[in-house]
Amino acid sequence: MQKLKKYFFERKTAVVAKELLGQILVRKTEKGLISGIIIETEAYLGKEDLASHANRGKTPRNQIMFAEGGFWYIYLIYGIHHCLNIVTEKNNRPGAVLIRALEPLRGLKEMKINRQTENIKNLTNGPGKLCQALKIDRRLNQTSALNADSELFIVQSKISIPENKIKKAPRIGVDYAGIWKDKPLRFYIKDNLFVSKR
């Protein structure tokens, strides 16, 4: 049960996004632990990346993207859903990885309650869905994933994902981003049943 540490996150965002595949996201709640294997991520880079919230510089919402690695960046999208990101790179180097999908591991019962469905494949196969399943909202925004008392953190997996099981693709929902919409900054595990769908 080894938490990922600061040096893991303080690297190039695309590298972190890729290496997060297979790692385990853990949520501590009053009802116990809820966890899942990270099977899909997207990298959002700095001000050059037209799809990234950081591209217009620091604002009240995105300021945590400019912090040192290992903080959570959680925001509300479309007025309804939350998106979960982990901040990457060193202080003043904006970047974050969007966690798009999980393979459920523990706390299945809680996830079903939180998501109001019995269908396991529909619990965590999308960024908004996994936040609902793990009870993640903006109360956790700007908190650290690195502390002993973190309510949300990532545990190192014993199993590493072989290179030939990792797929790269353009990011989803960023058609407005010019040449950046086609960059292969989305990473997912091939043939995994919980990859989000278009």
Next chain:
DNA sequence: TATTGGATCGCC
């Protein structure tokens, strides 16, 4: 101060 549109989801 007003307007616009989004790193989504679920139902029509």
Next chain:
DNA sequence: GCGATCCAATAG
């Protein structure tokens, strides 16, 4: 394919 529903970001 479209509406839900909030609020950050920008323009005026």
